Amino acid sequence: MKWILCLSIGFYLFGGFSRPLFLIGAAIELSYMAMRGTELGRLPLLGPHDTLAFFSTSCALMAIPFLFNKALSSSRRFSVGVSLLAAITGLMALPFPSFNMPMPPILNTLWFELHVALAFFSYALFGIGAILGIMFLLDENRQFLEVQHSAALVGFSFFSASMTSGGIWGYYAWGTYWLWTAKEFWTSILWLYYGTYLHLRLKGSRWERAIAWGGIIGFGVTMFTYLGVSLLMKSSHSF
Amino acid sequence: MFKRIYDNLSSLSLGLWLLCGVMLFLAAGSFLQGEGSIINEVALYDWIREVPLRESWWLWGAIALIALLALNTLLCSIESLRNKWDKGSFLVRIAPQLMHLGFLFIVIAHLQSAYGGFKQSMQVENGSSIKFPDGTDIVFTGFDATYGKMGMATAYSATLECRTGGKALTAVISPNHPFFYKGHGVYIKDIAPPPMKAALVEVHREPGAMMALTGGAVFTIANIILLARRREKTA
Numbered sequence: 001m002k003w004i005l006c007l008s009i010g011f012y013l014f015g016g017f018s019r020p021l022f023l024i025g026a027a028i029e030l031s032y033m034a035m036r037g038t039e040l041g042r043l044p045l046l047g048p049h050d051t052l053a054f055f056s057t058s059c060a061l062m063a064i065p066f067l068f069n070k071a072l073s074s075s076r077r078f079s080v081g082v083s084l085l086a087a088i089t090g091l092m093a094l095p096f097p098s099f100n101m102p103m104p105p106i107l108n109t110l111w112f113e114l115h116v117a118l119a120f121f122s123y124a125l126f127g128i129g130a131i132l133g134i135m136f137l138l139d140e141n142r143q144f145l146e147v148q149h150s151a152a153l154v155g156f157s158f159f160s161a162s163m164t165s166g167g168i169w170g171y172y173a174w175g176t177y178w179l180w181t182a183k184e185f186w187t188s189i190l191w192l193y194y195g196t197y198l199h200l201r202l203k204g205s206r207w208e209r210a211i212a213w214g215g216i217i218g219f220g221v222t223m224f225t226y227l228g229v230s231l232l233m234k235s236s237h238s239f
Numbered sequence: 240m241f242k243r244i245y246d247n248l249s250s251l252s253l254g255l256w257l258l259c260g261v262m263l264f265l266a267a268g269s270f271l272q273g274e275g276s277i278i279n280e281v282a283l284y285d286w287i288r289e290v291p292l293r294e295s296w297w298l299w300g301a302i303a304l305i306a307l308l309a310l311n312t313l314l315c316s317i318e319s320l321r322n323k324w325d326k327g328s329f330l331v332r333i334a335p336q337l338m339h340l341g342f343l344f345i346v347i348a349h350l351q352s353a354y355g356g357f358k359q360s361m362q363v364e365n366g367s368s369i370k371f372p373d374g375t376d377i378v379f380t381g382f383d384a385t386y387g388k389m390g391m392a393t394a395y396s397a398t399l400e401c402r403t404g405g406k407a408l409t410a411v412i413s414p415n416h417p418f419f420y421k422g423h424g425v426y427i428k429d430i431a432p433p434p435m436k437a438a439l440v441e442v443h444r445e446p447g448a449m450m451a452l453t454g455g456a457v458f459t460i461a462n463i464i465l466l467a468r469r470r471e472k473t474a
Binding site: 161188192 | 251252254255258259261262265266268269270272276278279283348349352356358387389391392393394395413414415416417424426441443445447448451452455456458459462463465466469
């Protein structure tokens with residue numbers, strides 16, 4: 001079934017030059033996720049293959065409203081950027097095997113699914129914010145910074161809701177809404193980071209380049225929180 | 240002089256620096272907490288008292304900065320409300336301050352849990368009981384498990400009887416479905432493979448849970464209000 005994912009990646013690679021192709025790629029990847037979900041009887045959110053594919057789908061889905069944003073609808077750079085983001089994350093999923101194991105009982109709750117899905121939506125929006133930051137640094141178009149702020153604000157909202165649902169899940173599953181593990185440390189760092197980033201705007205127009213860089217570095221922190229911590233550090237959230 | 244101190248304490252710049260400092264301390268903590276750490280095994284207040292400073296310095300640093308950040312958040316919110324009280328929509332004015340309030344609730348929740356939290360693990364068998372200080376007995380009366388094709392437990396549960404004041408209440412606990420009694424939760428963590436009839440259970444007390452939930456809810460709702468108002472403004 002991985003060929004369906006490969007097909008969607010192919011469409012993404014050409015999607016940078018044609019929005020309909022990007023949308024077809026997103027629809028194919030969404031179908032792949034739906035098929036995985038049907039096969040497993042749950043949302044495919046366990047293991048590196050499924051989470052990376054979910055992340056890639058989230059990037060594509062979250063990018064769609066931005067592709068039709070007035071400030072970005074004619075920008076080739078933006079469509080190439082989001083297409084690459086969705087394609088690269090999809091490609092990263094391919095080498096990993098897709099596990100068909102049943103959901104461990106501790107993860108078998110709506111709070112867990114909500115927690116993870118919302119986190120990936122926010123990661124995708126932080127990725128889009130990074131692309132917009134690069135675009136601002138190249139073109140100095142302030143509209144890009146406005147849209148970057150919107151992407152980060154919506155991403156921050158999803159992330160806050162993810163942390164709240166994660167806390168509720170943790171309380172019912174582990175007996176505590178908080179554990180001092182590497183993932184929780186970095187989740188808090190990411191939350192505080194975007195809190196800081198959103199406040200930077202209040203410093204005025206002299207900080208515009210710093211804000212653009214903030215969005216780019218933020219995605220680096222996001223990727224470390226997601227992949228770096230899971231692969232390099234011991235945590236209850238590790239793959 | 241007091242005005243200068245107040246202005247500094249309520250300034251955005253101080254808040255940003257403090258946030259950076261907290262992030263650095265937490266990043267250090269993430270690398271210092273190895274596998275052998277017992278930080279999750281005891282209440283945080285006990286952990287910080289028991290371990291040497293070379294292991295806990297990052298937490299002391301983070302606590303000190305978070306305390307200052309809480310004060311800065313409070314003063315910054317007061318200043319913001321004072322300056323913008325008669326400007327713009329009420330919801331736009333109040334939503335960021337509600338988010339600040341949510342953050343403060345979460346800080347208070349962590350303090351409550353750090354001080355009054357409790358956790359104990361134990362293995363229980365048929366007939367084992369957990370005795371509470373008020374004389375209540377929680378007696379385990381049965382265990383059940385379903386195994387999947389790979390031999391992994393796909394579902395498991397324990398039946399317990401809460402005997403208190405001459406009454407007995409029966410409940411079934413399973414992963415994500417604990418039993419709560421007077422602020423304590425009884426959680427099933429694992430079950431022994433057949434033919435053994437035993438399970439690993441934990442008793443937790445998390446006094447900050449409700450405050451954390453309130454903080455999270457206030458923060459998220461205010462965030463949604465802010466987003467909705469911003470959307471209306473840009474539409």
